[in-house]
Amino acid sequence: MTLTSMGPANRIARSAETHPLTWRLREDGEPVWLAEYQAKNGYTAARKALVDMAQADIVQTVKDSGLKGRGGAGFPTGVKWGLMPNDESMNIRYLLCNADEMEPNTWKDRMLMEQQPHLLIEGMLISARALKAYRGYIFLRGEYVDAARNLNKAIDEAKAAGLLGKNILGSGFDFELFVHTGAGRYICGEETALINSLEGRRANPRSKPPFPAAVGVWGKPTCVNNVETLCNVPAIVGNGVDWYKSLARAGSEDHGTKLMGFSGKVKNPGLWELPFGIPARELFEDYAGGMRDGFKLKAWQPGGAGTGFLLPEHLDAPMFAGGIAKVGTRMGTGLALAVDDSINMVSLLRNMEEFFARESCGWCTPCRDGLPWSVKVLRALERGDGQAGDLETLEQLVTSLGPGRTFCAHAPGAVEPLGSALKYFRPEFEAGIAKQAAAVPA
Amino acid sequence: MSTLIQTDRFVLSDTERSAIEHEMHHYEDPRAASIEALKIVQKERGWVPDGAADAIGAILGIPASDVEGVATFYSQIFRQPVGRHIIRVCDSMTCFIGGHESILGSIKNQLGIAPGQTTADGRFTLLPVCCLGNCDKAPALMIDDDTFGNVDAGSVAQLLEAYA
Numbered sequence: 001m002t003l004t005s006m007g008p009a010n011r012i013a014r015s016a017e018t019h020p021l022t023w024r025l026r027e028d029g030e031p032v033w034l035a036e037y038q039a040k041n042g043y044t045a046a047r048k049a050l051v052d053m054a055q056a057d058i059v060q061t062v063k064d065s066g067l068k069g070r071g072g073a074g075f076p077t078g079v080k081w082g083l084m085p086n087d088e089s090m091n092i093r094y095l096l097c098n099a100d101e102m103e104p105n106t107w108k109d110r111m112l113m114e115q116q117p118h119l120l121i122e123g124m125l126i127s128a129r130a131l132k133a134y135r136g137y138i139f140l141r142g143e144y145v146d147a148a149r150n151l152n153k154a155i156d157e158a159k160a161a162g163l164l165g166k167n168i169l170g171s172g173f174d175f176e177l178f179v180h181t182g183a184g185r186y187i188c189g190e191e192t193a194l195i196n197s198l199e200g201r202r203a204n205p206r207s208k209p210p211f212p213a214a215v216g217v218w219g220k221p222t223c224v225n226n227v228e229t230l231c232n233v234p235a236i237v238g239n240g241v242d243w244y245k246s247l248a249r250a251g252s253e254d255h256g257t258k259l260m261g262f263s264g265k266v267k268n269p270g271l272w273e274l275p276f277g278i279p280a281r282e283l284f285e286d287y288a289g290g291m292r293d294g295f296k297l298k299a300w301q302p303g304g305a306g307t308g309f310l311l312p313e314h315l316d317a318p319m320f321a322g323g324i325a326k327v328g329t330r331m332g333t334g335l336a337l338a339v340d341d342s343i344n345m346v347s348l349l350r351n352m353e354e355f356f357a358r359e360s361c362g363w364c365t366p367c368r369d370g371l372p373w374s375v376k377v378l379r380a381l382e383r384g385d386g387q388a389g390d391l392e393t394l395e396q397l398v399t400s401l402g403p404g405r406t407f408c409a410h411a412p413g414a415v416e417p418l419g420s421a422l423k424y425f426r427p428e429f430e431a432g433i434a435k436q437a438a439a440v441p442a
Numbered sequence: 443m444s445t446l447i448q449t450d451r452f453v454l455s456d457t458e459r460s461a462i463e464h465e466m467h468h469y470e471d472p473r474a475a476s477i478e479a480l481k482i483v484q485k486e487r488g489w490v491p492d493g494a495a496d497a498i499g500a501i502l503g504i505p506a507s508d509v510e511g512v513a514t515f516y517s518q519i520f521r522q523p524v525g526r527h528i529i530r531v532c533d534s535m536t537c538f539i540g541g542h543e544s545i546l547g548s549i550k551n552q553l554g555i556a557p558g559q560t561t562a563d564g565r566f567t568l569l570p571v572c573c574l575g576n577c578d579k580a581p582a583l584m585i586d587d588d589t590f591g592n593v594d595a596g597s598v599a600q601l602l603e604a605y606a
Contacts, residue, residue, distance in 0.1 A: 104534035107575035142481075142518055143530070143574060145587045178468050183477050184517030186572050200469075200476035201508075202515040218470045261578065263536050269578035305535060335577070337536055351538040359572065361515075 012272055012287070016041065018247065020235030021228070021257060022273040025115050031150050034157040037118040043163060045238030049126040050171035053237070058130035062233065064241045066255040070108075071098055071189070071226030072304055072332045073409075074254075074321050083213035084131055084221050094222040095133040096198065097124060097230055099140040099147070100182055100189040104305035104355065106333045108259040108271060109227035113140070113147035116231075117154035121177065123230035125163065126237055128175045131223050136177045139194050142184060151179050186359035190408050191224040193361065204363040205408040228259055252277025254320040262288035264338030265295045271335070277323065281315035283336065295340040299424065303332025305352055306413025308420035309339070329420065345425040346432050349418055350378040356414035364407035370397050371414055381432025391429050394422060452493025454501075458482050462501055472502040476512050480519045489520040517569075525560045525567040527605040530584040534573035540580035541594065548595035552602070566602070 016023045024032050024040045037043070049058050063078025084093065097120065101109040113120060124136050140148055155177055158164045166174045180198055182188050188197045192206035195217045216222020236244050236256075247256050254276040260283055261271040267289030274283065280302065284290065291297050299309045302319070308329030310317070317327045324331040339348065357371035374397050380386045398419040401411040422429060454462070461482045465475040479498045483490050495509040502509070513519045529549065531542055546557065549568055553561050560567040576582035579591025583598075585605055593601065 101575055102572040104573040105536045105577045106573065107577050110575040143571065143584060143589075146589075180468075181478075181481075182516070183481060183519050184572070185515065197477070198474060199471065200473040200502075200504075200512065202511055263577040263580060264539050269580075271578065337539070337577075339539065343539055348535060348538060351533065352535050355533065355535070355572070358570070 014273065017243075018275075019257065019273045020239070020247075021112070021119070021231055021259060022116075024119070029115060031114065031154075032116050032118065034118060034154065034161060037116075041238075042118055043122055045234035046122050046125050046163065047169055049237050050129055050169050050173050055130060055132065058126065058237060061237060061241060062130065065236045065244045067229065067232055067236060067244075068254060068321070069226055070228035070232070070258065070333075072103060072306065072330075074331065077225065077229055080213070080225070081127075081131060081223060083211060084223060085214065090221055091132070091134075092220045093131060093133040094217050094220060095124060095128045095131055095136040096191075096194065096217065096222060096224045097136065097138040098189060098191060098194060098224050098226050099138050099144070100194060101144070101227070102141055102186045102189055103333055104352070105261075105263060105301070105337045106304055106335050108261065108333065108335060110144055110147060111259070111271060112227055112231055113144070114150055117147075117151045118158065119231045119234065120151070120227055121154055121158050121164070123233040124177060125168065125175055126233050127223075127225065127230055129171075129173055133223070134174055134176070136175065137180045137198060137217075138177070139188070139198055140179055140181050141188070142181045144181075148179055148181055155179065185361070186355075187361045187408075187410060190410065193408070194224060195222065202361070204361050205410075207407075232256060248275045248320070249277030249318070251318060251323075252320040253322045258319070258334045260287075260319060261335035262338060263335070264300075265292045265340045265342075266290065266338050267292050274319070276320040277318045279315070280317050280319055280324075280336065283319060284315055284338070288338070291338065291340060295342065297338055298341045298343065299339040299345070299421075301332075301337045301339070301417065302329060303334045303336065305355065306330075306409075306416055307332040308416045309345075309424060310420070311424060329416065344382075345421045345428045346378060346381050349421050350375065350382050352417055353378055353414060356410070360410060364411075366401050366406050367411035367414075370401045371411065373397060374415075374418065381429055384432055384434060386429075386433040388433065390433060391422065391426070394418060394429070398422070452491055452497055454483070454494075454497045455486065458486065459501065462498065466502070473504050473508070476502055476504065476509055477516065477519075480509070480513050480516075484520060488526070489523050517571075523560070523564075525564050527566050527586055528584075529566055529568045529602075530571035530574070531557070531568065532572075532574040532576070532580070532582045532584075533570045534577070534580075536573070536577040537581035542581040542583075544595040545581055545583065545593055545598055548598045549602075552599055566605070 067077040068074045187193045188203045190205050193203040197203040212222040260274045263269040297312045314327045353374045360367045362368045398415040401415045403412045462479045465478045466472045495506040499506040499509045555568045557570045574582045576591045582591045
């Protein structure tokens with residue numbers, strides 16, 4: 001069987017045993033609606049979870065599977081689920097799906113929601129049962145209009161088939177699901193900012209603790225999981241932990257498969273479901289086809305704007321959290337970006353920090369004031385107007401906006417690529433200091 | 443699109459009012475419908491006029507200042523008039539590498555507007571937008587609800603023609 005991920009260039013063989021997230025996808029890229037989803041074994045895991053399994057066993061299964069969050073941070077999903085209170089009197093609980101996909105170079109959740117909305121609904125249904133949530137919201141960014149339409153249609157189909165609503169599959173479990181569309185702002189993807197936004201407030205992050213599991217949306221216990229994370233749940237429950245743990249390559253500490261991608265000036269930019277632990281070089285060469293003729297790989301980022309830059313020599317690193325950590329950054333979303341030799345790193349970082357500065361919510365001072373400062377310095381360096389001490393200023397910002405220095409992870413994510421660019425491409429920054437100014441490629 | 447004449451007194455249409463009241467029921471707390479309420483107003487009028495915050499706040503039972511705070515926070519809520527069509531050019535690093543700045547240059551040449559500006563004839567407003575999730579087809583842009591990939595400086599003019 002072959003698959004188009006987002007375009008006809010990305011055909012790879014796949015099966016139910018090896019590609020739990022994508023094997024049901026259609027060749028023509030059209031959505032898999034309910035009849036086809038059910039014909040392809042859809043909602044059998046939900047039946048098992050709701051009818052045959054005890055609630056605590058679902059949580060234990062997900063814990064044992066080692067599933068980690070797929071939104072970029074990689075927090076163990078079972079542990080997050082385990083933070084929900086045991087107190088039965090706290091019976092109003094929410095499951096939120098973080099579908100606010102805005103991380104630069106990330107287009108995996110979009111594909112899942114547009115082409116396979118029922119997989120997400122089934123994942124949320126099983127997860128809601130495990131978390132004892134009576135209501136769920138899919139927090140979807142407003143620009144994903146096709147995903148909103150397809151999710152709403154799929155929710156209507158599921159309601160009509162008794163897969164959402166009251167007494168689902170005769171189990172006595174009730175669950176209702178809504179799509180909530182956003183109105184812009186990258187910070188809404190931060191889970192406590194997302195909760196504020198869902199409540200109709202400005203999307204400033206909240207102080208933690210208390211964590212959402214204790215005090216979440218409208219003060220009630222709340223679990224926030226990413227789209228791809230929730231889409232892993234049906235196959236884990238349906239096929240079991242042993243099967244799930246057999247999916248990744250030998251040596252990987254992370255389990256299962258991951259939607260991975262490569263973009264930039266590669267021959268075959270795309271998105272593929274691949275086992276954790278495959279070498280980045282395999283992703284780059286065998287799937288993305290290497291660089292387009294006339295371009296050389298200068299640097300790459302493993303998974304989104306908030307991850308650090310790596311060099312071509314780091315392509316042998318295996319794609320799992322620990323494998324990428326060993327070469328000095330984070331795997332992030334696992335959708336990698338190739339930077340080619342026509343790109344000036346100062347200009348690229350100027351573009352990235354303009355984005356991070358614009359998207360700062362403004363709540364804490366280091367982020368609100370530090371990021372525009374970095375933009376000002378980078379613009380000067382790009383023009384060749386940099387001053388002595390500018391690199392030291394940037395390095396100071398990398399430190400003072402780093403992990404633990406700001407209210408949330410926005411600014412640390414913003415300075416991680418900057419720090420790595422300064423480390424690996426320092427001469428390009430030095431060249432921007434006035435009098436030494438070199439021509440900057442467009 | 444119906445054009446409402448703006449006066450000092452902002453009045454919600456019956457359609458807007460009932461759409462907002464419908465949204466409120468999806469949430470435990472009416473405040474949660476504030477963003478959707480702003481989008482409902484913007485859908486018909488193109489932007490959120492002065493006075494809308496008072497009207498929305500009155501329905502939801504929250505202060506107008508809270509509604510205004512939300513309206514000014516979110517980048518896709520417009521507190522000033524915009525063109526009939528919104529061009530959103532993705533400015534993520536992937537589209538930067540793909541050449542989005544040359545697309546912005548091409549739009550500037552054709553329409554004379556930079557990001558944040560509206561053409562004098564009120565046809566187009568140009569805005570930046572966070573990664574549109576089309577990175578395998580960079581550079582990408584949206585015109586109203588339509589997303590386009592693999593755009594280049596030369597093809598932008600043709601895309602714009604379809605939006606009168």
